[in-house]
Amino acid sequence: MKKLINDPRDVVREMLEGLVQVSPGLALLEGETVVMRAELPPDPASRPVAVLSGGGSGHEPAHAGYVGPGMLSAAIAGDVFTSPSVDAVHAAIRATAGPAGAVLIVKNYTGDRLNFGLAAELARQDGIPVEIVVVADDVALRDTVTRERRRGIAGTILVHKVAGAAAGRGHTLATVAALARRAADRVGTMGVGLGSCIVPSAGVPSFQLGADEIEFGLGIHGEKGVRRTSMSSADAIVKAMLEPLLDEMKPAKGEPVALLVNGLGATTPMELAIVTRAAFGELESRGLVVGRAWTGALMTALEMPGCSISLLLLDGELTGLLDDPTQAMAWPGSGKVAATPRVVAAPPVNKQPEGVAVDGPLSQTMRRVVDHVANALENAERHLTDLDSRAGDGDLGASMARGAAALRTLPAFSFASPAPLLFAIGETLRRVIAGSSGPFYATALLRASKSLSGADTPDEQQWRAAFARGVAAIAELGGGREGDRTMLDALIPASQAWLDGSWPDAVRAAEGGALRTADMYPRLGRASYLGDRAVGVPDGGAVAVTIWMAAISEALG
Structure with missing residues (x-):
């Protein structure tokens, strides 16, 4: 007791x-x-x-x-x-x-x-x-x-x-x-x-219930x-x-x-x-x-x-x-209720204009990539939940799975070219992913989308630049840097490796960075509240980065 x-x-x-x-x-x-x-x-x-x-x-x-x-x-x-x-x-x-x-x-x-x-x-x-x-x-x-x-x-x-x-x-x-x-x-x-409950003088539960039982x-x-x-x-x-x-x-x-x-x-x-x-x-x-x-x-x-x-x-x-009024401290208020639940209309938000569902040169490739990423994140839900439960609040797996499900609902016109697709993904993840991951991913994708604006078939240098700008946006938003034991420990090495090599090089660099987080003392995020107790477990956010990056690599062959 x-x-x-x-x-x-x-x-x-x-x-x-x-x-x-x-x-x-x-x-x-x-x-x-x-x-x-x-x-x-x-x-x-x-x-x-x-x-x-x-x-x-x-x-x-x-x-x-x-x-x-x-x-x-x-x-x-x-x-x-x-x-x-x-x-x-x-x-x-x-x-x-x-x-x-x-x-x-x-x-x-x-x-x-x-x-x-x-x-x-x-x-x-x-x-x-x-x-x-x-x-x-x-x-x-x-x-x-x-x-x-x-x-x-x-x-x-x-x-x-x-x-x-x-x-x-x-x-x-x-x-x-x-x-x-x-x-x-x-x-x-x-x-x-x-x-049940425990009476202090007894020190044991008053009765026992099975895991799926109620009284x-x-x-x-x-x-x-x-x-x-x-x-x-x-x-x-x-x-x-x-x-x-x-x-x-x-x-x-x-x-x-x-x-x-x-x-x-x-x-x-x-x-x-x-x-x-x-x-x-x-x-x-x-x-x-x-x-x-x-x-x-x-x-x-x-x-x-x-x-x-x-x-x-x-x-x-x-x-x-x-x-009648009362000053009794535990009385929970007037109890008056609204005739109908009050729902206030949300103000309109700036959205990218909807277009006609016309395929561009990269539409089929981008659909394949998004599908692979969604599958990979859904399959990794339990693994990410376990990692985040051991060094965080345990919601990362569910958040990534919600993001994956949302990716499957992207409107067809989003796939016309890279910029609108990245914008649509950012807006979608912003709405459906809880905690810090949603804002981080949304900020990175919106920054990358702006970088690729007007490019229907970006060359690899343009893709590298967009990726680097997205990573920089995450660092600016969260105030983090490499070594803090966050997703940046996978993203920053990946960005540097891609500037000097290929996308597969970037994936390997991200995986190495994620593995190194297991030995890092956490300085940001929920894991920082655990201090030494988080050491020994890779950062879930960094591992999630390796999962979707590897899925992109697989989709591109």
Whole structure:
């Protein structure tokens, strides 16, 4: 187990101390693992209805991240995945509530219900009126247990927001509780896990999944789901998650819903955005209106990979409460969505004029060369990926393969003469090759194209000059030179060899230069971040140069 912690027994307190240190609006309740609003009225009689929630830790930013005006008055943290104590909950109620009372929002787990319930009884003995709202939004358990026994998971966040906004408006205890219960009754959640998590005190994964397995219908405590199935596309997984949600909730066509896409801890913003896109598409295809939407790691299960989708059936009052402002630091914004996705037209770019597809003297030869280069780069994808993974970021093989595929789509008129062909290849690679390779190749090809402008059948001296100018353009753009362990270590020797000899001489010089990069200390590019660890592996960019140069030689016979 690798975690940035000290003693596993101290993780909760130390986490809360770190959180409060960077949150001026929050305070720690002395002697308790309770985070509360720092500026509550000192006179309990002047306090509005307090809204409290909490549970086991490991769900960050829940629950302390939702403490603030407009949401929670306090959050009570237990040990990791363990309900907080009765005393902690009772202390939080006494520290935040007054005669107006308190609403406790409780996720439907036995420990939480018992400890929050007993704390509520003790608070009532103190003269503080308390209402309990239980959230049981886990739709995955609909075929296993009755509704009132389902787990409370990520949909609880929406109940926090509704209750906190209602309290912020000055509503009575009964009204705040009623609105919170309405939200709890109208929210459902479905989760999927791509792997497990490690509880600090346990030190081992909570369960094991095969490389192609996922768990549907899991909670937020690192537990297994209700069924195990095979990995699929994001669109297919989202559709499978929404099916039971929509079947359970039965929204009418045209009915507005709030959508919450929640990461379980290890899911990247990239993946969550893809899931959000898929959820929008699926809901809108069923005639539903996504009135509000949020996405992010909002109620996690430590570092578990996976996500959940929550739907809340909206009405005018609930929508207004969700829209009320809050200063809780983890609330992810207004949630308002555009009526239609905004796509702004790109400004026109300067393009080489399209011509008639008329062959020139070198057209057939150039087609053969381009075809050989494309084949060679595609065949080398795995090799280039391996080299780049060992001394870079691993994307070179895929980038070259995308470039190869794009070469096959060049318009016929591009092959009329060398200059328009080089221009077209440069423009194409600029668009399709990621990272630094795309701009380097595009710059070199555009410079070479300009050098050959007007020459339908360049002689070898003109080709040499164009190649040399292209290599110089790469050096100018990247600020590199021979010996830096880049593609220039193949290109510069090749250019010099061709000036003194033939194209086959240039190919051999490039291959020798690429091999020498294995012994070079990297000074530019991603490999420079690895330092000595990159030594021993040839530079992938230099090797890629040898591949397309050799392909040209083969095509020319």
